[in-house]
Amino acid sequence: MKISEILAFLNTQGKNVTFTGNPDGIIYTMSNLDELKDHSIYWIRTRQFASNQLIERLKQCKDALMVCPFEIDGINCIITDYPKGIFFSILNHFFSKSRESTISERAxxxxxxxxxxxxxxxxxxxxxxxxxxxxxxxxxxxxxxxxxxxxxxxxxxxxxxxxxxxxxxxxxxxxxxxxxxxxxxxxxxxxxxxxxxxxxxxxxxxxxxxxxxxxxxxxxxxxxxxxxxxxxxxxxxxxxxxxxxxxxxxxxxxxxxxxxxxxxxxxxxxxxxxxxxxxxxxxxxxxxxxxxxxxxxxxxx
The missing domain is CATH 2.160.10.10 (Hexapeptide repeat proteins)
Incomplete structure (x- = not known):
């Protein structure tokens, strides 16, 4: 999906966020900060966790998207005071698999x-x-x-x-x-x-x-x-x-x-x-x- 689709979803949910970067970037997956991947979305709580080494590694990833409470130069950022909540609302909407509504024959x-x-x-x-x-x-x-x-x-x-x-x-x-x-x-x-x-x-x-x-x-x-x-x-x-x-x-x-x-x-x-x-x-x-x-x-x- 394009980052613009994620931003449109957050807008329909009334989420108070700002964005810096390229809205045409493509996101395929989600990751944690120990396993950086191309086309992936991440979140970070505070600047304490945004080391210079991490930022340089993120810049090497194609279309990385960070949900965070501050802007990171050179990286696509969704900026919010509540990054964890925004990150998981995105995951729940775009990545969770819908469960078939059934009653098991063994129930x-x-x-x-x-x-x-x-x-x-x-x-x-x-x-x-x-x-x-x-x-x-x-x-x-x-x-x-x-x-x-x-x-x-x-x-x-x-x-x-x-x-x-x-x-x-x-x-x-x-x-x-x-x-x-x-x-x-x-x-x-x-x-x-x-x-x-x-x-x-x-x-x-x-x-x-x-x-x-x-x-x-x-x-x-x-x-x-x-x-x-x-x-x-x-x-x-x-x-x-x-x-x-x-x-x-x-x-x-x-x-x-x-x-x-x-x-x-x-x-x-x-x-x-x-x-x-x-x-x-x-x-x-x-x-x-x-x-x-x-x-x-x-x-x-």
Whole structure:
């Protein structure tokens, strides 16, 4: 494709970018900065990474296109304050392969509430009280075994289990008895759930994942948890029952949020940290028990 086609796409998306260079250059592929190729698009975060040696190597590549926050003399540049986002929006539009919308013959699908252009992979089990929104993708071996609504444009990766009972017990003397879970799971639009993550059904109120929540692989979401919009939940994280994660929060790898704890808006819980008490808005906590490190500035678009 010509660079001019990329610029036209960004214009239709309302992206605030400027361009320097030759708009008739041809782009065939994408690369990282360790593997420079002709006719390729790249991105760079700051000038710190734009060494003189790298720039000279880029100049030797035919029709190199750099997405960056500054102009580089002699190289085609799409200049933006958010190079990573612009770069991957270009890749998603021009290079990603469209997936055929099919329901595998090897899937067990008991519901008829399936939207348009939904893909359900081999080995999935979808219960009869499940509703799946338009353009959602369920990769192989996803199990949904409780009342569950899934919004539009969601992607659920292999091995995810949605709807097992949470770990809730009451005691008669010294003998524990399981608490029967009566509610389900509600998942918003544009939600992604990583491979082998488990999301428990609600006990007396639904477990809720709001729009644009992104959950990494191997996470555990307990019963009655609510995760608000735009949260990032990274690999190995455990969110215990009835916790609440407010919008735009970030839970780092292997972090733990204990039951009934609330993590505030734009807050961050650090790697291997345990939030055992409420975390205020816009702060970073670290350690066990997690303690405050510093204020967090709101992310700019």
């Amino acid at each position: 067990v699908v008991l519901t008829d509430k399936i939207g348009k252009n939904v893909h359900i992979g081999s080995g999935c089990y979808i219960g009869e009280e499940v509703e799946i929104g338009d353009h959602s993708i369920l990769h192989p071996n996803v199990s949904i075994i409780c009342p569950c609504t899934i919004g539009c444009h969601c992607e659920i990766f292999p091995g995810v289990v949605i709807g097992a009972d949470g770990f809730g017990y009451y005691f008669e003397g010294e003998i524990p008895h399981r608490e029967i879970h009566f509610k389900g799971v509600k998942i918003g639009n544009n939600v992604e759930i990583g491979a082998n993550t488990c999301i428990d059904r609600g006990l007396l109120t639904d477990t809720v994942l709001c729009d644009h929540v992104k959950i990494d692989n191997l996470c555990h979401i307990g019963h009655n948890v609510k995760i608000e919009e735009n949260c990032l939940i990274i690999a190995g994280t455990v969110i215990c029952g009835s916790a609440k994660i407010k919008q735009n929060a970030y839970l780092a790898p292997s972090s733990v949020v204990m039951d009934w704890v609330q993590v505030g808006e734009y807050a961050k819980v650090g790697v291997n940290s345990s939030a055992v008490t409420n975390v205020k808005d816009k702060i970073t906590v670290f350690g066990t028990p997690a303690k405050r490190l510093s204020p967090v500035a709101k992310k700019e678009d």
